[in-house]
Amino acid sequence: MPTLRIVKLKLLLESLVSESREGFNNHKAQRDKLQDERKSLWGKESALIAEIDKLRAEVEKAEKSLDHATPGDVRRGLNSIRRICRDYKINGVFGPIIELLDCDEKFFTAVEVTAGNRVKAPRVTYPQSSDVIPLLKKLKFSPNFTPAFAQVFARTVICRDLDVATRVARTDNLDCITLEGDQVSKKGGMTGGFYDHRRSKLKFMNIIMQNTKSINLKEEELEKKITERVTEQQKIDAKRSHDRSELEQLKQDIANANKQKQFISKALEKKGKSLADVRTQIDQLKGSMAMKQAEMGTELIDHLSPEEKDLLSRLNPEIADLKEKHIACRTDRIETETRKAELETNLTTNLKRRKQELEAIISSAETDLLYGEADLKRQELTDAKSLVEALEDNYERTLQDEAKELEQLLSKRNALQAKQEEFSNKIRELGPLSSDAFETYKRKSIKELHKMLHRCNEQLQQFSHVNKKALDQYVNFTEQREELQKRQAELDAGDEKIRELISVLDQRKDESIERTFKGVARHFEKYSLNLCKVSFTGQGETQSMKQLSGGQKTVVALTLIFAIQRCDPAPFYLFDEIDAALDPQYRTAVGNMIRRLADMANTQFITTTFRSELVKVADKIYGVTHKNRVSRVNVVSKEDALDFIEHDQSHNAD
Structure with a gap:
């Protein structure tokens, strides 16, 4: 019977171990699943970060475009205001108008052109017409900023076209603007023309605001x-720690149960052997007692010999001793059977209860493990915890005492x-000491x-008025003077x-000038021989330039x-009707001169003329023609040009 119970307990423990291993495998599978899910979430996180970086790049691009579209002094002024408000923590500054409004994209041009006005906005009565819309009504902004927006946009209305704008400005004394950006002032002035929508500041600001909002949401x-x-x-880590403790406790309980089973098996085996020996002795004693009782039932004492009587007298005490041993063996047997029953009951009851607890723990355990854990552990036993806590408390107290003592020693x-x-600084301030200074005062108390x-301090008091830093x-x-002298030499x-x-x-x-x-x-002298008789050096007969005709002045200038061209040739020269005031012989001479210079050097001459002399050498x-208010330039032949x-x-x- 005890062996059968031990076998059952062994099977029960093996079943619990198998269930624990199966639960561990399930935990491992679900852990791998969660790790895959975590990798997927990492991928989504990377995608979100990439999208945020893309939006930030678009915001940076829009900010650069906005900076290019904004005048430099305005941009620097706004940046300075932002920096001052940030550094000095000034409240109540909400930003420029462009950052506080929102409107339909078709009104961007009208809003940007109008925002240049800075007038005080009184109460305004707008005309009731489908062709006229107050610009302020098309803007979206916080009601707190109404006075600021009214100051800029209240006296401006959007008109369907320029004719309507002119009429409204004249009749209603309002500034008018069209969707194309043409503006009509109430004073009668008109401004407008081409407006580059690609450089729209509101468009760039709208992109910045939208992308910034998207970035914040992302x-x-x-x-x-x-x-x-x-x-x-954190929950998974806490659960993992709990499951570790649970499994550690489970393993510890299984190990304790195995040890207890082995101990009980050995004890039962010993008790069984002892019980078998006792039963054998009891059977032997019972047989002996039966024989003795049978003999005692017969009155044979009188027939016994003296030796037999003597043996009987010796056996009577032995019989009494055997009876006492028999009673003691029965008592031991009862105690052993009682102990065995208690052990079996305790073992069966504890294992069943522990089995139920372990099954409840295993069934309720969550499989939210993220990291690979080869084994799950359980909390240590309560008594071990108590012991550890006591040791930790004792260690903590000891550590605190030693820490206090160490802190005092460190402070000291x-x-x-x-x-x-x-003292070392003071010694260094005294200057260099002799080599035997330390040996002299080392042996003094x-x-x-x-x-x-004290005597030295009293002596020093007599020299307190001396400048100690003079040296x-x-x-x-001296070093500064040497440095300055060196710099002076370098500068000299x-x-x-x-x-x-x-x-x-x-x-x-x-x-070079000479x-x-x-x-x-x-x-100049060389070319003047071919064109006209003049002198560059003042030799010969001189005449005032005022005495020369227009053609003569032109020839001298050419x-x-x-002459300058021969000294310092240029790649090309452009002459605009230089022959207009020249006589025919001078025009021919100038044309031949230009032809000769063009052939001599790598220089190109471009001239405009209505004379044939320059055309012949070109x-x-x-040919330039003008028709229907359009000029055209075409290559023509020399004959066509002369004709x-x-x-x-x-x-x-004629």
């Missing part, structure tokens, strides 16, 4: 999800180190040192080099230009 959503995940993670050490540092220190100041000023050397450079540059400048002047004079000719000029000259002559 960040709030992301923050909410992060908070939820953190909360869930810090104070001594501070004093040591203070503290009392003697205090007396010596340091002298050294400092730099000044000398700069003066040398200026002298060289002046010399080169004079040489060389250029001589070159221009030489070429000669100077050609490489390419363009056009001859026809024009004959037409002018």
Whole structure:
């Protein structure tokens, strides 16, 4: 019977272990599922962060566009106001008008043009017409800002077209504006024209506000999800810790049950052996007692021999002892059976109750594990907890006492180190000491040192009026003087080099000017021989420029230009009807000169003319015609150009 119960207990424990392992496998599977879900949530979080970064990039782009569309002084003023309000924490500043309003996109142009006005807004009566709409009614803003918006937009109405705007401005004394941005002032002035909608400040601000709002919503959503995940993670961690403790307790209970089962099995085995021996002895005693009683029932004492009587007298005490042993064995047997029953009852009752508790724990355990855990653990036993807590309390008290003592020692050490540092500083302030100074005072007592220190302090009081920092100041000023002298030497050397450079540059400048002047004079004299008789150096007969005709002045100017061109050629020259005041022989000479210069150097001459002399020497000719208020430029042949000029000259002559 005891063996059967032990087998049942063993099977029960194995069943509990199997159920625990099955629960662990379920926990592991659900943990893997939760890890996959966590990876999916990480992906969603990354997508939200990427979307927020994209919106921030759009906001930054819109802010840059808004900065480019806003005048620099206005932008700097707004930034300064924001910085001042932020630094000095000034309340009541809500921002510029553009950040406080919202309206339909079709009114953006009208609002931006009107916002340039800054007039005081009295009570206004608007005309009742379907062609006229007060601009203020199309704006969306907080009622708290009504006075500010009324000051800017109250006296402005939106009109269907420019004619309606002109009529309303004249009759109702209001500023009018069209959706295209054409503005009619109540004073009669009109402004308008092309307005670049791509640089609309309201459009950029609308993009900034919408994207900023989207970013805030996305960040709030992301923050909410992060908070939820953190909360869930904390719950899971708490649950995981609880499950660890539960399983640790379960393992500990199973181990204790196994140990108890082994101990009970061994005890029962020993008791069984002892019981079998006792029963054997009891059976033997019973047989012996039966034999003795049978013998005692017969009156054979008289027939016994003296030896047998003597044996009987010796056996009677032994029989009494055996009876006592028999009674003791029965008592031990009863106690053993009672102990066995108690152990079986205790074992069965505890294991059943523990089995029910473990089944309740396993059935109610949540599988919200996020991290790989190879084994689940359970809380330690209550008595172990109590012991640990007691040890921890004792350790904590000991630690606190030692910490206090250590803190006192540290404070004392810090104070001594501070004093040591203070004394070291004072020693350094005294200046360098002799090598035997420490050896001299090392063997003296503290009392003697205090007396010596007191005498030294009394002697120092006699020199209290002496400037103790004079030597340091002298050294400092000496170093500054040397540094300044060094800098003065460097500056003197730099000044000398700069003066040398200026002298060289002046010399080169004079040489360059003289060389250029001589070159221009030489070429001027050369070209003047071909065009007209003039002198660049003042030699020969001189005449005032006022005495020259217009053609002669033109020839002299062209000669100077050609002379400069030979000295410093330019890529191209543009002449606008330079031959208009020239005589035919001069026009021919100028044309030949231009032709010759164009062939000699890599220089292009572009001229406009109505004369044939310059046309004849040209490489390419363009004709400019004007028809229906449109000018056209076409390449024409030299013959067509000459025919056009001859026809024009004959037409002018008629």
